[in-house]
Amino acid sequence: MWVSTVSYSPGLSCKFAPLNVIETRPSVYKFTHFRRFCKQILTQNNNGLYCSTVRWKLKKYSVEFYEIIRGIPSEKCKKRPVVFVARLARFIVGVMLIMSVSLATNRSPSLALSEENRLFLEAWRTIDRAYVDKSFNGQSWFRYRENALRVEPMNSREETYMAIRKMVASLNDPFTRFLEPEKLKSLRSGTQSSLTGVGLSIGYPTDVESPAGVVVISAAPGGPASRAGILPGDIIMAIDNANTQSMGIYDAADMLQGPEGSSVELTIRSRGEVKNVALMRERITLNPVKSKLCEIRGSTKDATKVGYIKLTSFTQNSSTAVREAIETLRSKNVNAFVLDLRDNSGGLFPEGIEIAKIWMNKGVIVYICDSRGVRDIYDIDGSNAIAPSEPLAVLVNKGTASASEILAGALKDNKRAVVFGEPTYGKGKIQSVFELSDGSGLVVTVARYETPAHIDINKVGIKPDHPLPASFPKDENDFCTCVQDSSSSCFLNRQLLFSR
Numbered sequence: 001m002w003v004s005t006v007s008y009s010p011g012l013s014c015k016f017a018p019l020n021v022i023e024t025r026p027s028v029y030k031f032t033h034f035r036r037f038c039k040q041i042l043t044q045n046n047n048g049l050y051c052s053t054v055r056w057k058l059k060k061y062s063v064e065f066y067e068i069i070r071g072i073p074s075e076k077c078k079k080r081p082v083v084f085v086a087r088l089a090r091f092i093v094g095v096m097l098i099m100s101v102s103l104a105t106n107r108s109p110s111l112a113l114s115e116e117n118r119l120f121l122e123a124w125r126t127i128d129r130a131y132v133d134k135s136f137n138g139q140s141w142f143r144y145r146e147n148a149l150r151v152e153p154m155n156s157r158e159e160t161y162m163a164i165r166k167m168v169a170s171l172n173d174p175f176t177r178f179l180e181p182e183k184l185k186s187l188r189s190g191t192q193s194s195l196t197g198v199g200l201s202i203g204y205p206t207d208v209e210s211p212a213g214v215v216v217i218s219a220a221p222g223g224p225a226s227r228a229g230i231l232p233g234d235i236i237m238a239i240d241n242a243n244t245q246s247m248g249i250y251d252a253a254d255m256l257q258g259p260e261g262s263s264v265e266l267t268i269r270s271r272g273e274v275k276n277v278a279l280m281r282e283r284i285t286l287n288p289v290k291s292k293l294c295e296i297r298g299s300t301k302d303a304t305k306v307g308y309i310k311l312t313s314f315t316q317n318s319s320t321a322v323r324e325a326i327e328t329l330r331s332k333n334v335n336a337f338v339l340d341l342r343d344n345s346g347g348l349f350p351e352g353i354e355i356a357k358i359w360m361n362k363g364v365i366v367y368i369c370d371s372r373g374v375r376d377i378y379d380i381d382g383s384n385a386i387a388p389s390e391p392l393a394v395l396v397n398k399g400t401a402s403a404s405e406i407l408a409g410a411l412k413d414n415k416r417a418v419v420f421g422e423p424t425y426g427k428g429k430i431q432s433v434f435e436l437s438d439g440s441g442l443v444v445t446v447a448r449y450e451t452p453a454h455i456d457i458n459k460v461g462i463k464p465d466h467p468l469p470a471s472f473p474k475d476e477n478d479f480c481t482c483v484q485d486s487s488s489s490c491f492l493n494r495q496l497l498f499s500r
Helices: 031-044 081-111 115-130 141-151 157-169 181-189 249-256 318-330 349-359 403-413 476-484
Strands: 004-009 012-016 051-058 063-070 177-179 194-197 200-203 214-219 235-239 263-270 273-280 282-285 289-296 304-311 336-340 363-370 373-380 392-396 418-421 429-435 441-450
Touching: 115 141, 115 157, 115 429, 115 441, 141 157, 157 177, 177 181, 181 249, 181 429, 181 441, 200 249, 235 249, 289 318, 289 476, 304 318, 304 476, 318 349, 336 476, 349 363, 349 373, 349 403, 363 403, 373 441, 392 403, 403 418
Parallel strands: 304 336, 336 392, 392 418
Antiparallel strands: 004 012, 012 051, 051 063, 177 441, 194 282, 200 214, 214 235, 235 263, 263 273, 289 304, 363 373, 363 441, 429 441
């Protein structure tokens, strides 16, 4: 006979034999907590109660089950397990039936998934696991998946690609993007030793007051754009008369590239002036490292030999090329170095880490952070350092971006180098490339980084210790003049170059 009930949460009740204490706890705890609560009431009351049966009722599904609660052993209790087992078995069967219906309902769409649906889900899972912002731009990522499978047409590969692009666009992250198979191949070729185009690295304007369009981060020395006088900070307003105001940088990059010998016309805003520039595409050989020896004359005792190293990009084997340049200059008895990162728009993240290890024998290079905070730390044990002690100056400008900023930030925050120039571009997010099963791919923002001083440089950049003279040249052949000739307008004396 059931004479008392404790209401625990909506849809659940615990009925049991009379007790001296009846406790009511209105709550929305989960079912397992409710079960523990009922047990506690029965087992804590020892006023003549040797055993009792608790009935659980889940009203939503009209399922009942019973359980023996053993207190002090008694003969009466020993006679009840058969009843309990039988009733529990009925409960298990009922729950299994409910779960079967529920699973059948939930799985029915999955059983009908097409190949196109599976490709879409592969892209969805990649972003779900890797994307840095786990709020997914303030939307329910699971709900987006279900809605897309129900609403978005995916009857052909192009329709599936369109659905994936739409999903990626919902993140409102310009650096996370979908790549068709040919674009993925093109992206990978960009980190090789050469490519065909006009020699421009481009990005989004970081200054809210900048005109709309695509900003020039850097122009490859000696390339078509550099020869035409295009400078870092210039705005590309149109490419072949196509307005860039709402154009993504990767679509713009595709338009700038093309067959060798073909032409492209750019509308450029430079220093307040708008001009049209026609460029001929050519094969750009990426020679990431150039070096030169400069001797600063003085008294014999004070003579200084400075090794100048210009690093233009972080491509494959850039770190090896930097090592070779240092060894070559060291063989000429240099006793100080200048590392020029101006107009270096970045490249391969691991190469930036390896080059930092060349100059430092201890310290943190960079903190990798996600939505939960610091996820990884890249630091140094000194085993790869070959130039950790010579005086070092680093040159930066607004074309210094991404991996270059990681390197410059590490050398500055660890007080390994004096930084000259102007604030850098400010790209503080890290992307990884994921290839999908059909050869297409996703570039996903997986983290952000902080300098060793825990500075988030995104849209802020690395602030230099000192400015450079306005006329300071970018060509390695003219660098020596600025550190040798005190009458030159770009002169930078030795004491200032290597002091804080």
